Amino acid sequence: MDLFFRIIKFGLTGLLGMAIDFGATWLFKEKIKVNKYVANAIGFTLAVTNNYLINRVWTFESTNTHWATEFTKFLVVSLIGLGLNTIIIYLFHQRKNGTNFYVAKFFAIVIVFVWNFLANMLFTFR
Incomplete structure (x- = not known):
């Protein structure tokens, strides 16, 4: 739970x-x-x-006293998520016979949410 x-x-x-x-x-x-x-x-x-x-x-x-390192990890995860978001939108919208931009963005948000959550749970705040 x-x-x-x-x-x-x-x-x-x-x-x-x-x-x-x-x-x-x-x-x-x-x-x-x-x-x-x-x-x-x-x-x-x-x-x-x-x-x-x-x-x-x-x-x-988090009780990690090395918050600057932790923040840097969070920023890296966020930047990777931003890159994934852009790539996913491009692949769905441009490459897949013109899937509606906002449908592509919805898929990107869902996928990047999962990425961000797991990466932060397992890497940033472990």
Whole structure:
């Protein structure tokens, strides 16, 4: 049962991270008028940092005193997830006779969620 609640916590943290990512990106792009790619990087960075902190304390209850190393591992897992997300969308949308972009994105989100959860549970916060 602990694994089930850990997955739920991880998912809720991810939803909050997505809101932070979109919100910060919108704020910096639309209101502060920062370049859209810089705004996107700011949103991604804020979301990853937030997700690390919440997952460290709430989801995985880490007591690791080497938090900088742990954060670096979390960032690497997140960047690999971002790469997987892009590749999966490309393969489904571009290569599979034009699967709808949002259907492809849905599949990517599901697959990357599983990757991120398992990699963080078995590597980052073990």
